[in-house]
Amino acid sequence: MKYRFGKPKRRTQRSDNLWILDLLEDSSLVNELNDNRDIWTARQPQSGLCVVCKGSRMLCGKTRCPVMLRVNSFARSVPLIKTLNIFGASPPSVFVGRVGYPYVYAGPMVPPIHEDTSLYDLPELWFGKTIDEIVRFRSMLIRGKHRVHVRRFEEAGKILDVTRELALASRATDVELSLKKHPRGSIVLNADVQPFGPSAPIRDLRMSSARWDHQLEKVYYDTDLRAKSAVLEVYSRGVMVTKIQRAFSVGAFGVKPQRRLVPTRWSITAVDSMISKDLIERVKEFPLINEYRLYESSYLENQFEVLMMPDAWSYEAIEAWYPGTVWNPGGRRVVMFGDWEGYSGRSSYAEIGGCYYAARLAVCELLTKERRQASVVVLREARP
Structure with missing residues (x-):
């Protein structure tokens, strides 16, 4: 269900979802959101704990409310996006959507600030950052959208040409983004939806001279x-x-x-x-490791255990989702699922999704660096 906040007809009338404003501690942020209700939207799932909890009772089991973290981050960006012309240093960053494929929305992502923003779109450098930091700089990225057919993008003109040039740039690049409408942001009342900044269709796009990688x-x-x-x-x-x-x-x-x-x-x-x-x-061409190894890492409520065994190459990824997490929001017990491949590999897409391939790449990079072969099991616990 989607709610759009509009100005009340009378001062005594009040939108049911304005409880979001009541939870903000900074009065200046409350004023920004209250005065600019036309550029933000609150969306809630059909069911879930977030609306019942309203950021105060921590019913999801987390120690801090992720929804309110997004609200605070978005509120701080409001003064910077009340314009149809966005000037800033893109990390560089671009985004190609998938809704409506083969007709999709593509374009740059530009924060309305002038500084080194390279970190904003390089996940390799995020490890060790707090969730507050990641949400804050990701929420600053304003997404420009231009509808195009995936096979005919070279006929789409200047906007897609500049978007491609930006994607190939070696460093943060100054971009001038002219929009048809004011950027609109969504505050999703769900603790497990990734943060994203506001978006709007593109009228024109310009970029300073950039050196390609x-x-x-x-x-x-x-x-x-x-x-x-x-x-x-x-x-x-x-x-x-x-x-x-x-x-x-x-x-x-x-x-x-x-x-x-x-x-x-x-x-x-x-x-x-x-x-x-x-x-x-x-x-597969390297000799086997000569020992059993266990690697572990804990970061942002995710616990990873990687077991390497002295045997021919094989790979298995198993995930355990605790109650209150994205794939187990209302459950009472831990839900587990996984996928695997033997020495000959696999021909079908892994059911657990992209994380299967991301973890496979990580373990392969280590084994290649050491010039060794092993049978690998990756265990992941996603905790609330």
Whole structure:
């Protein structure tokens, strides 16, 4: 269900969802949201604890309310987005949606600030950051949207041309984003939806001169090189995986007639899968490790245990979701599911999704670095 806050007809009349404003401790933030109700929306799931809890009783089991964290972050960005013209340094960052495929919305993501914003779209550098920090800078990214067919994106004109150039840039780049409407943001009354900034359709897009990443530029102009080969080539030359995923999503790789836009979510998994699959073939040629190993890590309510055993390559990923987490919001017991592959690999998509391939890439990178082979089990606990 979707609610839009509008001005009451009388001062005594009040929207049921204005309880959000009551929970903010900073009066200046309350005033910003209250005075700009036309640029934000609150959305709630059909069922869930968030609306009942209203950020005060912690019914989800968390020690801090993730919804209110997003509300605070969004409220602080309101003064910066009350305009149709956004000027800022893009990390660089672009986003290609998947709703309506093959007609999708694509465009840049630009924070209305001028500083080094590289961190905003490089997850490789986020480890160790608090959830507050991540939500704060991700909520600052304003998404410009332009509707385009994934196979005919090169006919879409200047907006997509500039978006592609931005995706290939080597560092944060100044962008001028002219919008058709004021950016609108959504505050989702669900503790497990990823934070995102406001968005609006693009009228015009300009970018300062930017230096492309040299390795990405080379494969972009090689219009006879297949997309998979391009991905593996730039990875072997040290390009960060996030940058490869970004370039892949804007159709920068592949044989010219076959290039297309790839929704960001799909491009992340596709690149992780291609790189890890190539590394697996190398791992199979290495000698076995000579010991049992257990690696562990705990971060942002996620506990990882990685078991490596001295046996031929195989891989299994198992996840346990506690009650109150995204895939087990109303359950009373831990829910577990997983997927696996043997020495010969797999031909179907893993049911547990992109995390399967992200973890597979991580373990393959370690084994390749050590020039060793192992049978691997990755255990993940998602806690409230």
